[in-house]
Amino acid sequence: xxxxxxxxxxxxxxxxxxxxxxxxxxxxxxxxxxxxxxxxxxxxxxxxxxxxxxxxxxxxxxxxxxxxxxxxxxxxxxxxxxxxxxxxxxxxxxxxxxxxxxxxxxxxxxxxxxxxxxxxxxxxxxxxxxxxxxxxxxxxxxxxxxxxxxxxxxxxxxxxxxxxxxxxxxxxxxxxxxxxxxxxxxxxxxxxxxxxxxxxxxxxxxxxxxxxxxxxxxxxxxxxxxxxxxxxx
Amino acid sequence: xxxxxxxxxxxxxxxxxxxxxxxxxxxxxxxxxxxxxxxxxxxxxxxxxxxxxxxxxxxxxxxxxxxxxxxxxxxxxxxxxxxxxxxxxxxxxxxxxxxxxxxxxxxxxxxxxxxxxxxxxxxxxxxxxxxxxxxxxxxxxxxxxxxxxxxxxxxxxxxxxxxxxxxxxxxxxxxxxxxxxxxxxxxxxxxxxxxxxxxxxxxxxxxxxxxxxxxxxxxxxxxxxxxxxxxxx
DNA sequence: TAGATTGTTAATCGATTAACAATC
DNA sequence: TAGATTGTTAATCGATTAACAATC
Numbered sequence: 001x002x003x004x005x006x007x008x009x010x011x012x013x014x015x016x017x018x019x020x021x022x023x024x025x026x027x028x029x030x031x032x033x034x035x036x037x038x039x040x041x042x043x044x045x046x047x048x049x050x051x052x053x054x055x056x057x058x059x060x061x062x063x064x065x066x067x068x069x070x071x072x073x074x075x076x077x078x079x080x081x082x083x084x085x086x087x088x089x090x091x092x093x094x095x096x097x098x099x100x101x102x103x104x105x106x107x108x109x110x111x112x113x114x115x116x117x118x119x120x121x122x123x124x125x126x127x128x129x130x131x132x133x134x135x136x137x138x139x140x141x142x143x144x145x146x147x148x149x150x151x152x153x154x155x156x157x158x159x160x161x162x163x164x165x166x167x168x169x170x171x172x173x174x175x176x177x178x179x180x181x182x183x184x185x186x187x188x189x190x191x192x193x194x195x196x197x198x199x200x201x202x203x204x205x206x207x208x209x210x211x212x213x214x215x216x217x218x219x220x221x222x223x224x225x226x227x228x229x230x231x232x233x
Numbered sequence: 234x235x236x237x238x239x240x241x242x243x244x245x246x247x248x249x250x251x252x253x254x255x256x257x258x259x260x261x262x263x264x265x266x267x268x269x270x271x272x273x274x275x276x277x278x279x280x281x282x283x284x285x286x287x288x289x290x291x292x293x294x295x296x297x298x299x300x301x302x303x304x305x306x307x308x309x310x311x312x313x314x315x316x317x318x319x320x321x322x323x324x325x326x327x328x329x330x331x332x333x334x335x336x337x338x339x340x341x342x343x344x345x346x347x348x349x350x351x352x353x354x355x356x357x358x359x360x361x362x363x364x365x366x367x368x369x370x371x372x373x374x375x376x377x378x379x380x381x382x383x384x385x386x387x388x389x390x391x392x393x394x395x396x397x398x399x400x401x402x403x404x405x406x407x408x409x410x411x412x413x414x415x416x417x418x419x420x421x422x423x424x425x426x427x428x429x430x431x432x433x434x435x436x437x438x439x440x441x442x443x444x445x446x447x448x449x450x451x452x453x454x455x456x457x458x459x460x461x462x463x464x465x466x
Numbered sequence: 467t468a469g470a471t472t473g474t475t476a477a478t479c480g481a482t483t484a485a486c487a488a489t490c
Numbered sequence: 491t492a493g494a495t496t497g498t499t500a501a502t503c504g505a506t507t508a509a510c511a512a513t514c
Contacts, residue, residue: 110343
């Protein structure tokens, strides 16, 4: 998907080396492709091989990598291990990123168990829910806290990233509290447009949008005359 | 996000009215904004109001809507109910879309409970898992089936959309089986690049990519000298 | 009519990609 | 050196947005 919305497109004004957003969005994909190649024991890879593994055009891949520096060797390709290190450093996935999840419904629970986070430096350190009936429940290693514990948890664990997995109606209010607690990056799974002050980044994931895009194209295949039912309005 | 990868950018060759992919990706967002305005009892909305609700620029919104037709009234704005109907028809969310989910781990379970699907015409009609130990389990209203039931389920329920929520290693194999069963649209949550024949659309959702983009920007705030720990390589 | 707002044009911006000189 | 492949240029493509004529 294309990254759906960010409070500001390019959060750094001054010292920014100016890597385009579209490139930044692909770096994690290259990282995964490199990890795959490393697992298969490949010491080096050409831009062509890497691009194939990542599912992109090789010219685009080389252009993307050129924003980071010159890590390839002409006539040879890229050292898989080295390039992986360079990209991981650039995106910060070799750092430790404590994360709080707010809203421990089905989605929040799935996210808190999601293996793809921990392998990329994200560590879920706190679960919060606005429903007092849930507070105190144990979920995996973690206790579900009430919203009142937010400030303390953020300070204690130096959390800078919050994930919102609440219903849409609660999302703005939760975002306000996250911002007040000092959090500066928010990943929003709730179906709401969030307003946050400058200096706070918001990205949004909508699980149903991609499905709707598929349905749009599906509708246009086979002329639509294939017996599906139109369900009222 | 920008929609991350589609087998082909624009699946229809001939009779296509040629709505850009970027526009298609925003139609569901407008739909949601319109639903919100309708709930608040607004009979009409200007492009400015609607754009604010959707979090986009009003010129972009008008341009997007112009691909669908002329549904606004100059000097007045758009009829909320009518525009909602027109967009819903365009994206197919007023149809019934039977969906199969393969891989009933945490994520698969969360997706099968996700309210945002049913409200948009998607109906989860079958759950499948490759792990025989899971087969026969009841999950909500639905039984977990083994992969061998795929063909029958697809035929019986006229399923055209499949969701892959398996581990990455299983995803290509599952995609092959979905395609063989007649499914022509795949939403892939697994961390793998899928190869599918022409005529099949694949879209990919990566839950950790958005988080990594946030981390990238976060790393560049406050000069990075704020005490976060670098965890080895 | 006067005011408001659409639908569209055209300018701008950014992203993709083919091509190739540089160079290992 | 000959072959391979990077890093970069420049052309192309597509998306965004300001501006405004059309028109309710």
